Amino acid sequence: MPPILSSVPRVGNGLHRTPVTTAVRHHAQHFRGIGHPNAHGAQDETARLCCFEGREYGHTKRGLLAHFAVQGTSPNRRWRRHDKGVWSLFVDELCPSTEHEVLPRTGGEGLIQLITPDGKRRESPEFDDWVLDVTDEQLASLYEDMVVIRRIDTEATYLQRQGELALWPPLLGQEAAQIGSGRALREDDFVFPSYRENGVAYCRGVDLGDIVRVWRGNAHSGWDPYELNMATPQVIIGAQSLHATGYAMGLKNDDSEAVALTYFGDGATSQGDVNEAMIFAASFQVPVIFFCQNNQWAISEPVGLQARVPISSRAPGFGIPSMRVDGNDVLAVLAATRVALHRARTGGGPTFIEAVTYRMGPHTTADDPTRYRDEAEMGEWAAKDPISRLGALLKSRGVLTEALESSVTAAADAVAKEMRHACITMPPPAPMDVFSHVYSEPNSTLDTQKENYARYLQSFPADSVEGINQ
Secondary structure, eight states, rough: OSSSSSSOTTTTTTTTTTOGGTTOOOOOOOOOOOOOOOSSOOSSSSEEEEEEEEEEEEHHHHHHHHHHHHHTTEEEEEEOOOGGGGGEOOOEEOOOOTTTOOSSOOOOOBOOOSSTTSOOOOOTTTGEEETTTOOHHHHHHHHHHHHHHHHHHHHHHHHHTTSSSOOOOOOOOOHHHHHHHHHTTTTTSSSESSSSTHHHHHHTTHHHHHHHHHTTEEEEEESHHHTTTTOOOOSSSSSHHHHHHHHHHHHTTTOOOOOOEEEEEGGGSHHHHHHHHHHHHHTTTOSSSEEEOOSSSEEEHHHHHSSSOGGGGGGGGGGEEEEEEEEEOOHHHHHHHHHHHHHHHTOOOEEEEEEEEOOOOOSSSTTOGGGGGOOOHHHHHHOHHHHHHHHHHHHTTOOOOOOHHHHHHHHHHHHHHHHHHHHHHHOOGGGGGGGSSSSOOHHHHHHHHHOOOOOOOSSSSSHHHHHHTT
16 A cells, blocks of 8 residues: 655645546536626526537537536527537526526535535535545545645745745645645646745645745746746746646647646736736637635735625636635545546636635735734634644544654654755855846847946955855
């Protein structure tokens, strides 16, 4: 039996697989709906006529009905056949709800939820099949992953407070959103993160030293994106969504089954880059997943101020199906990501996932959240902690024993120790490196600056700090 515990990332641990028996049932074909709520956002009591037309990859009755299987609906149907076996399906039913959710939702507050905050397993006819293959041993591995990245996060915060890092963006509270989605990916999928996806980087096998390298200021970026199929952290809010859509367009042109997945926060959804990326993704039906970690705060701006409706409800306006998942439920996040990945791999196009979670720490270590958040809100979300939730489920099943819990803690401490050592022993960059990789072609202005700076450094004694670091 393979070991449950490991102090190194388990890339390709099998959690990316989808049960074959559920593939047809959950395959949502591309569709076009006609009909909207009235001007006041309410549904008319009379049924409207909705038309879902098959496209080149939705050319069977079975394919069109798969959409309704995913929605969990059973509409009255009238068929019309076109050339080459393409069908149109006319449906007499009410149009989608005012929340405009296209893919199914279960659980409290309309969220996809498979584990309740108190650690009880919740049944979901729509999503249970997507995680039937997840064993207790794999759940324990997911638990360990979350404990490890929380320990990494804590240690990196300590390093910043001690002056070893210039800055650090904590992910405290968002472990389930990152581990559940990160472990669903295949090695050939490509990740386009923001600056907070250090947990996903761990899942992809990024070296611990490379994770903190950019925050120490020792390199322009952290790692080789093509080695692990993960781009380096993007600090320009939402810009990575454009890169993901463009990459996905290339995947489609190459007839690849790989998928691009981009992460961003609730604040990024107000950026033009994200909206433009969604327009192109929908227009060209490319295999990309927009994964929004709605942690409730865009620095000091609450999500309710910039989003008067659930963020996931925006995506159908672009023609992109969306899901709203409990972002503190690692199993639900895994299931939802698998659904989206399967859609993308089988020609279904883009999917938008809103993982509703909470940023328990500051925006970065330069932020003081006590200035704009109250303790009551923090307490409410602390009761939904993702690690405690999965831990309670595993304890109820007799999996998470005291011995196992101690082993997980020891493994997490070992990883944190390894990261600290990599950080403090990292050689400083040579001063002249600041001029490298700025322009692909020679630039006279930059060359002049480089020459001037070189002369400046030479003015220091050879045994000085400036002289030694030349």
